[in-house]
Amino acid sequence: MTIRLPSDLVAAALAPPEKLADLARVAERYAVAMTPAIAALIDRGDPNDPIARQFVPDIAELTTTPEERADPIGDNAHSPVEGVVHRYPDRVLLKLVNVCAVYCRFCFRREMVGPGKQALTAQQLDAALGYIAAHPEIWEVILTGGDPLVLSARRLGEVIRRIAAIEHVKIIRLHTRLPVVSPEKITPALVRALKAPGATTYVALHANHPRELTAAVRAACARIVDAGIPMVSQSVLLRGVNDDAQTLEKLMRAFVECRIKPYYLHHADLAPGTSHFRTSIEEGQALMRTLRGRVSGLAQPTYVLDIPGGYGKVPVGPDYVDMCGEAGAMLEDINGLKHDYSPNS
Numbered sequence: 001m002t003i004r005l006p007s008d009l010v011a012a013a014l015a016p017p018e019k020l021a022d023l024a025r026v027a028e029r030y031a032v033a034m035t036p037a038i039a040a041l042i043d044r045g046d047p048n049d050p051i052a053r054q055f056v057p058d059i060a061e062l063t064t065t066p067e068e069r070a071d072p073i074g075d076n077a078h079s080p081v082e083g084v085v086h087r088y089p090d091r092v093l094l095k096l097v098n099v100c101a102v103y104c105r106f107c108f109r110r111e112m113v114g115p116g117k118q119a120l121t122a123q124q125l126d127a128a129l130g131y132i133a134a135h136p137e138i139w140e141v142i143l144t145g146g147d148p149l150v151l152s153a154r155r156l157g158e159v160i161r162r163i164a165a166i167e168h169v170k171i172i173r174l175h176t177r178l179p180v181v182s183p184e185k186i187t188p189a190l191v192r193a194l195k196a197p198g199a200t201t202y203v204a205l206h207a208n209h210p211r212e213l214t215a216a217v218r219a220a221c222a223r224i225v226d227a228g229i230p231m232v233s234q235s236v237l238l239r240g241v242n243d244d245a246q247t248l249e250k251l252m253r254a255f256v257e258c259r260i261k262p263y264y265l266h267h268a269d270l271a272p273g274t275s276h277f278r279t280s281i282e283e284g285q286a287l288m289r290t291l292r293g294r295v296s297g298l299a300q301p302t303y304v305l306d307i308p309g310g311y312g313k314v315p316v317g318p319d320y321v322d323m324c325g326e327a328g329a330m331l332e333d334i335n336g337l338k339h340d341y342s343p344n345s
């Protein structure tokens with residue numbers, strides 16, 4: 001059973017009894033859920049366990065810093081109808097549900113997700129699909145939330161069929177954590193529901209630590225990929241979870257082994273009560289430099305940051321090129337050595 005109560009976290013030895021009051025205070029503010037698969041992964045003897053850090057509430061979550069904001073990536077500024085975010089011309093987010101199988105302590109939509117938070121009603125879904133149908137520039141629809149894979153295969157399949165039937169939509173991308181946190185729920189029926197004639201489906205898997213990619217998780221991902229659905233990865237750079245080169249290297253290698261192309265490494269957003277997770281951009285760049293020296297291009301994610309206020313996602317380096325006027329450029333190799341590149345001189 002999924003753990004949702006602080007007392008159950010203590011009973012399962014996932015938090016010490018003296019922390020119960022703190023846990024309860026955090027749980028009043030932010031949703032808590034941990035699936036059995038995640039609880040089984042946690043090393044109870046390690047007070048700094050990187051899996052526990054992602055799912056066990058921490059009193060630090062009640063400290064909101066001045067720069068943090070309820071809508072850190074500015075979804076609301078680009079929402080023409082309920083559930084749709086249209087930030088870039090050729091694609092939209094469609095937020096079908098506001099619930100997840102787990103609640104990550106660093107979630108960038110933590111103010112919007114949680115048990116009892118509204119999913120789209122039938123009328124709102126009609127309006128959202130109507131908006132997409134009326135905008136021929138929309139080529140890609142990204143199902144996010146919450147976690148769209150918590151829907152039943154029947155409901156998800158129906159929505160995907162309706163989106164794929166819109167002539168100009170060619171790509172449907174689902175962002176999910178479910179294969180990691182509840183791999184047993186990636187059933188053949190759910191996998192079949194992900195595809196529909198008329199559009200190509202991609203699945204973006206959110207995982208942050210190599211230990212999350214257990215044998216059961218790898219098998220769940222294989223069910224998706226074997227069905228002809230390409231997968232990409234998304235990870236968040238998190239202090240105390242994956243902010244070291246060795247962990248990131250293992251994580252990216254694990255993705256590639258699972259036929260999941262590393263896609264994004266997100267700089268942690270300015271979500272309320274998450275400053276204890278954030279690194280500096282400089283630290284992130286240094287990690288990316290190390291990664292480039294250690295793993296092939298196949299295992300390289302792009303390090304990105306969502307500009308607060310809704311201005312979109314940008315790669316944040318590191319940069320290996322120093323332009324030197326018309327003459328050429330100075331290029332930096334993986335060891336930090338500079339090389340003059342002047343083809344026209």
Ligand code: SF4
Nearest residue numbers: 100103104107146177
């Ligand atoms: S699964 Fe995604 S949306 Fe849900 S709590 Fe975690 S980060 Fe937030």
